Amino acid sequence: MARRYTNTQEQWPWLTRYLLDGRLEISNNRAERSIKPFVNDRKNFLFANTPRSAKSSTLIFSIIETAKENGLNPYKYLTHIFKTAPNLDLAEYPERIAQLLPDSAPDQCKTAAAAN
Known part of the structure; x- marks a missing residue:
């Protein structure tokens, strides 16, 4: 019991950070x-x-969850990415990747709740 108390005391600054x-x-x-x-x-x-296929699956899941967290329709957001990315010439202009981030997504990718 004393060990638990000591451990809690040591972790207290992080437990109350919020x-x-x-x-x-x-x-x-x-x-x-x-x-x-x-x-x-x-x-x-x-x-x-x-x-490689497992990595690809986890990457797509990550993009889908990021879209949801940012109020985007995952299907429309993925469609936007797949249509836009091939035309960005990211090899020569890597800064253009910002155009694919959720906060740069067009309005048609937003869910009804996020659009209001």
């Missing part, structure tokens, strides 16, 4: 909810044919 910034949430429920699809599909990744 109190210093009102924008921070008390819980990490949002983060937990956002990784739930990854946890549910973890077994599916075991049967990916190659490490």
Whole structure:
């Protein structure tokens, strides 16, 4: 019991960090909810044919979850990325990648709730 108390005392500054910034949430429920699809599909990744295909799947899942967190329709956002990226010449102008970020997405990618 004393060890638990000591451990809590040592971790106290980090446990109460959210109190210093009102924008921070008390819980990490949002983060937990956002990784739930990854946890549910973890077994599916075991049967990916190659490490490269597993990496591709996780990349797409990451983009989809990022789109959701930014109030974008994942299908429309992915469509935007796949149509726009080939024309950006990222090899010569790597700074153009910013055009593909969620905050640069066109209005048609936004969900009805985010558009209001």
